[in-house]
Amino acid sequence: MNEKLIQARTDKEVEDMMEELLVTPGLMETLLLEPYLSEVVWPFQEMRSSYLQNLSNAHKEGKKIAFESFCFPPAILYAMDVVPLSPEVISSFLSLGVPKGIFRFIDYTTGIGVPESMCTAQRGGVGVILSGLIEKPDMVLNGAAGSCDTNSKMFDFVSEYLHIPFCNIDAPPYWDEDGEMTKYYRKEYRKMVSFLEEQTGNKLDEDKLRQCCEEAKKQDEYVAEIYDLRRAVPNPVPAVFNLIMFGTRFMSSGTPQATEVMKTMYEVVKERYKRGEGVLPRERARAAFVYLSHFTMGGEFWIWLEHNGISLIMEALAILGHQHYTIDTSTTDTMLNSLAGQAHNMVMTKQIRGPLDYPGQWFEDIATLAKDLNIDCAIYLGTLGCKNTWGGIKVLMKTIEEELGIPTLIIHSDAWDDRVTPWPTIRDQIEEFVNTVVVQ
Amino acid sequence: MELMEKLVQPAKTLSNPYVEAWKKKGGKVIGYSGTYTPEEIIYAAGILPYRIGGRGATKVTIADMYVGPVICSYVKCLLENAADGRFDFLDGAIITYECDHMRRIFDTWRRAAKDGNAHLPAFFEYYGLPHSRGEHASKLLMDETQRLIKELEKHFGVEVTEEGLRNAIKVYNKTRKLLRKLYELREKDKVPITGTEALGIVITSTVMPKDDYNKQLERLLGELDKREGITGKPRLMIVGSVNDDVELVRLVEDLGAVVVADSLCFGARCFWNLVEEEGDPLHAIVNRYWEHIPCPRMFGEYSRRYSFVRDIAKSGKVDGVILENIRFCDLHGADNTLYGRDLEAEGIPTLRLERQYGPLADIGRLKTRFQAFLERIRR
Numbered sequence: 001m002n003e004k005l006i007q008a009r010t011d012k013e014v015e016d017m018m019e020e021l022l023v024t025p026g027l028m029e030t031l032l033l034e035p036y037l038s039e040v041v042w043p044f045q046e047m048r049s050s051y052l053q054n055l056s057n058a059h060k061e062g063k064k065i066a067f068e069s070f071c072f073p074p075a076i077l078y079a080m081d082v083v084p085l086s087p088e089v090i091s092s093f094l095s096l097g098v099p100k101g102i103f104r105f106i107d108y109t110t111g112i113g114v115p116e117s118m119c120t121a122q123r124g125g126v127g128v129i130l131s132g133l134i135e136k137p138d139m140v141l142n143g144a145a146g147s148c149d150t151n152s153k154m155f156d157f158v159s160e161y162l163h164i165p166f167c168n169i170d171a172p173p174y175w176d177e178d179g180e181m182t183k184y185y186r187k188e189y190r191k192m193v194s195f196l197e198e199q200t201g202n203k204l205d206e207d208k209l210r211q212c213c214e215e216a217k218k219q220d221e222y223v224a225e226i227y228d229l230r231r232a233v234p235n236p237v238p239a240v241f242n243l244i245m246f247g248t249r250f251m252s253s254g255t256p257q258a259t260e261v262m263k264t265m266y267e268v269v270k271e272r273y274k275r276g277e278g279v280l281p282r283e284r285a286r287a288a289f290v291y292l293s294h295f296t297m298g299g300e301f302w303i304w305l306e307h308n309g310i311s312l313i314m315e316a317l318a319i320l321g322h323q324h325y326t327i328d329t330s331t332t333d334t335m336l337n338s339l340a341g342q343a344h345n346m347v348m349t350k351q352i353r354g355p356l357d358y359p360g361q362w363f364e365d366i367a368t369l370a371k372d373l374n375i376d377c378a379i380y381l382g383t384l385g386c387k388n389t390w391g392g393i394k395v396l397m398k399t400i401e402e403e404l405g406i407p408t409l410i411i412h413s414d415a416w417d418d419r420v421t422p423w424p425t426i427r428d429q430i431e432e433f434v435n436t437v438v439v440q
Numbered sequence: 441m442e443l444m445e446k447l448v449q450p451a452k453t454l455s456n457p458y459v460e461a462w463k464k465k466g467g468k469v470i471g472y473s474g475t476y477t478p479e480e481i482i483y484a485a486g487i488l489p490y491r492i493g494g495r496g497a498t499k500v501t502i503a504d505m506y507v508g509p510v511i512c513s514y515v516k517c518l519l520e521n522a523a524d525g526r527f528d529f530l531d532g533a534i535i536t537y538e539c540d541h542m543r544r545i546f547d548t549w550r551r552a553a554k555d556g557n558a559h560l561p562a563f564f565e566y567y568g569l570p571h572s573r574g575e576h577a578s579k580l581l582m583d584e585t586q587r588l589i590k591e592l593e594k595h596f597g598v599e600v601t602e603e604g605l606r607n608a609i610k611v612y613n614k615t616r617k618l619l620r621k622l623y624e625l626r627e628k629d630k631v632p633i634t635g636t637e638a639l640g641i642v643i644t645s646t647v648m649p650k651d652d653y654n655k656q657l658e659r660l661l662g663e664l665d666k667r668e669g670i671t672g673k674p675r676l677m678i679v680g681s682v683n684d685d686v687e688l689v690r691l692v693e694d695l696g697a698v699v700v701a702d703s704l705c706f707g708a709r710c711f712w713n714l715v716e717e718e719g720d721p722l723h724a725i726v727n728r729y730w731e732h733i734p735c736p737r738m739f740g741e742y743s744r745r746y747s748f749v750r751d752i753a754k755s756g757k758v759d760g761v762i763l764e765n766i767r768f769c770d771l772h773g774a775d776n777t778l779y780g781r782d783l784e785a786e787g788i789p790t791l792r793l794e795r796q797y798g799p800l801a802d803i804g805r806l807k808t809r810f811q812a813f814l815e816r817i818r819r
Contacts, residue, residue, distance in 0.1 A: 112777070113792070115765070115770050115777075117770055118770045118773070145571040145572070145739055146570070148540070149539055149540045149770065150540070152739045153770050153774045156742060156774070157777070160742045166740040168572045170570050170572040170577070172570055173537055173584070183576075184570070184577075188576075191574070354568065355543075355546050355566055384510050386510075387511060387539075387768060388543075388544070390511060391508065391515075391540055391541055391543070391548070392507075392544045392547045392548070393508060394506050394507065394508065395548055398551065410508075412508075412509060
């Protein structure tokens with residue numbers, strides 16, 4: 001089937017294969033090859049199916065679809081019966097699903113004039129949406145304002161291109177735990193709630209909001225428990241659980257399906273820990289990926305790391321930003337503040353909104369985790385679209401080397417587009433770095 | 441025209457005779473990064489605001505040590521200028537969060553200085569901006585501006601008074617009104633000034649003392665009235681990424697066109713809106729900067745930007761619009777696609793151009809693109 005997609009030349013051919021493609025066969029094959037992962041595969045698959053099913057049924061059921069960012073937890077959307085559509089999720093399904101699966105959609109956006117230097121995380125998904133292969137959104141929620149211009153610009157573009165309403169949820173220029181910046185963000189969050197009420201014609205329902213918050217709270221607890229277990233040497237958390245963890249949060253935060261995925265992962269990890277069983281019998285390296293991982297080739301990234309003795313201790317998307325807020329379900333107000341807090345502290349939204357060395361920013365968070373989790377090397381993978389991180393990564397890595405005393409590696413690649421640097425080349429660079437610099 | 445030369449020449453270099461004379465008298469100079477920095481507060485502190493830029497850089501060797509490969513070449517040139525000591529005359533710098541490329545200059549310049557690869561002005565501040573509007577955004581911006589003023593007062597031992605701000609508003613509004621007059625002249629059928637000269641004059645407004653500038657510009661406007669205008673050439677407008685390189689406009693005009701309008705941040709967007717002269721001056725200044733023609737950094741505001749571009753194109757009776765963006769400038773790049781769609785729908789031809797920032801990088805390709813566009817217009 002993969003070959004058929006690669007060979008497909010007409011939209012009709014692609015359309016016929018989309019349904020199958022979104023099952024992400026490449027990733028599923030990868031997961032099923034590893035027996036210890038299989039327990040998690042099914043709840044994850046169920047959650048993913050719901051996400052896609054919701055999308056295809058939304059308009060038939062009279063629901064609105066919101067085009068929203070991966071760095072914005074969608075619990076509030078579920079509470080308001082709005083269906084989330086994240087371009088990054090669609091890009092990742094395509095890219096993880098089949099080799100080259102995303103290319104034609106990235107190229108589609110270039111064809112309509114989207115600069116080719118914009119982020120592939122959005123371009124793939126936007127290509128699918130604009131080619132009409134999945135339901136078109138009814139509104140745009142930009143959750144990346146303040147942390148990523150390129151991401152935000154794509155949201156701005158989609159709103160103008162499709163002539164659909166737009167709402168900015170702006171992360172202020174600095175971060176604080178409970179000060180003026182937090183207050184500002186809470187106001188932005190409430191502005192978004194009013195926007196959603198206006199677009200859907202529905203009032204926010206306190207009971208529904210509470211249900212979603214309670215699920216989100218349980219999910220946070222499992223994530224926190226799993227985080228604690230990462231301290232163990234050897235680390236009992238399978239690398240691919242990181243992908244499942246952030247994928248679950250990005251797609252389905254606040255839903256019972258997401259809770260089930262997190263719970264299953266926690267139980268697997270806890271049992272391994274009790275047995276003193278690490279993912280690797282001996283860790284050659286305890287690696288931190290300070291920004292992205294690599295979303296091509298059926299998810300080979302995560303499996304390959306472990307087969308090569310590299311323990312993935314920190315993957316930014318999975319574990320940055322799971323602190324500095326609590327979910328309080330007492331009243332509508334406390335719940336909105338809690339969800340705003342969760343979004344305000346989401347990965348990327350929190351760390352890269354201000355100067356690198358300011359409180360709560362990228363360096364401080366990496367330093368805290370590196371010490372806490374006994375990390376011994378730091379690697380940057382990104383996209384060509386990520387101007388904000390590329391603008392500062394060399395300074396960040398120099399600082400990490402000097403102040404934390406751990407070696408670093410910056411790889412020029414694109415997490416969703418292997419045409420920039422093929423995965424085997426990336427793999428070789430990581431391997432060489434670990435062999436020659438990390439393992440003494 | 442000697443006066444013209446005086447107002448255009450400073451646009452071609454970084455330091456200039458006005459800055460040198462200011463420094464000789466013991467004056468302080470603060471560099472700022474773009475159109476969202478409220479210059480009036482620097483002026484009110486008795487300090488010369490100076491907009492830093494990339495012109496003059498002929499390599500990016502040091503900049504490449506600090507930023508990645510997908511960073512805008514204007515920003516790289518700016519960092520290179522800092523590394524090459526071309527900003528050593530600055531007593532301070534304010535890096536405003538205008539875009540992701542520019543904001544990281546705050547990190548990279550400091551790091552380059554730490555490594556001994558650049559001189560860091562003793563006063564070096566970050567000015568954070570939100571992206572939304574509304575009361576809470578205005579409050580955040582006001583708090584941030586007050587913080588900046590306090591830092592400035594503390595470092596330089598000066599006081600920014602209400603009276604000083606009122607005076608600054610008057611002086612700056614005068615500059616803006618004079619520049620509006622200059623742009624009105626460009627709308628005439630017989631255009632008395634080239635686009636190359638006009639860009640030079642606007643750039644100079646950002647790098648010399650405003651009082652002196654206003655006097656000279658006022659005189660120049662009088663002289664321009666007597667100039668025989670340019671006719672019979674295609675009238676163009678330039679829209680897009682930052683450009684402080686007059687040679688880019690000269691390249692287009694040397695091919696037989698005249699540039700009569702723009703929507704650029706070294707151009708109409710830096711002076712178009714006035715500050716309200718009544719009421720609290722600091723609020724008025726903050727409001728002006730926040731409400732001026734939005735840069736594409738402001739999301740969800742395309743229609744405001746497009747209205748401005750369309751209106752200026754129409755009043756300038758332009759025959760075509762060049763939509764340019766520096767490579768990796770996604771903010772302008774994406775907007776340019778929409779401008780292209782909407783302007784063409786209104787019957788205004790457009791040229792979409794991605795380029796590297798000067799000094800006339802890629803000149804052959806640019807020339808070919810401009811020539812082809814002019815042929816399309818002339819047909």
